[in-house]
Amino acid sequence: MRTPAPAAPPSPRSVVARNKLMRTAERLYAEKGFANVSVRQISEAAGQRNNSAVQYHFNGRDELIKAILSSYTDVIEERRIAMVEALLGTERAVTREEHFACLILPGVEYHIEAAAPTWGARFFAQAIVEPALREYVIQEQLNTPSLRILNTHGAVRRKDFAPGLFQRYSAMVRQLSVHAFAELEYDLANGRIEQREAEARWRLLGQDLITSLCGLSSALLGEAGR
């Protein structure tokens, strides 16, 4: 049974509590996995006296997860849309490197500026393989204005592909970027990669992904001399 969300604008205290719950849940889920964290543990770790705080503020686990996803998507989208607009506002033709840089670098810059540790990428990777959330996550990401603009006016366009192929290409781009970001975040969190190397490794990941996506798209479009 769902408690309806409070209809009145949330009080400042409620905003603070929601935010604390979201940050705590993001961290716990990233570190322990969705299967190993209860909503009660999240409430407790967020210092909420009421054990049903997640229920009260979010109407349950799935809505809490969706709220965290949106906040992550929003932060990336803000950077990406600025980059896309700056790029497409120029007169000259856009290169594929620039196209994929718009996809990849906003995430790279977010992780570098956030300073260690971050949890968003691991959280996102888990949400996108969770059966009940997967469809939602994919749709929410596809519907961002920056992606819609890039796919229409960028250097790799929907219309360049044979029927059906764009969707399959687009899924591969998503799979690669989501999980590559998550794996670097895991390696930094677990000390497999040292924290002082973090910035260099995020930049390297960005460059690897841009290079790989140029090669991948070119091959799928039948261009590359293989």
Add this chain to the structure above:
Amino acid sequence: MRTPAPAAPPSPRSVVARNKLMRTAERLYAEKGFANVSVRQISEAAGQRNNSAVQYHFNGRDELIKAILSSYTDVIEERRIAMVEALLGTERAVTREEHFACLILPGVEYHIEAAAPTWGARFFAQAIVEPALREYVIQEQLNTPSLRILNTHGAVRRKDFAPGLFQRYSAMVRQLSVHAFAELEYDLANGRIEQREAEARWRLLGQDLITSLCGLSSALLGEAGR
């Protein structure tokens, strides 16, 4: 606290029970996600009268998951090693298409022959993003003989890459193949793609992945005219 596994060879009845628990868990986890299935539910759905059957037969959830993973890896490995040996036993040079075909096609054939529905790919994708299992899954896959042989004697070799790059390349190959397989399995299970198209879609996925990995590897090796 862990109960030690029975030291005597398992009875036929125990083998049957273990197998039933594994198949049931694989299906439930694939359909509902690790977070939404308890070991008690698995025991019940597998028709075990004892609610601690998972504990008794596997010493808990993580060992159950590892057993399922191994059975999936073994099935794929059996096909892949035969393909690798047949390919490398020829005199002529191996092409990159053939190299990546060895990586990808055993999974494609498995899904086609198993006949719908399958659960292994979704199960695998969830295990590889679960913080407590991730490292184990990655190591187990890297250690298969077929991959070690391909990376040493195939058409894209460890030694072709600049220091550090092979590992990053190899992670991308894994991310793309694991999650692309899982997504097609989801789409078939959810009816987004119709069952009568299954075989054609698995073959298309295989070809897309081989093409993409040729382009990706070539770009990372600095060869492609981008």
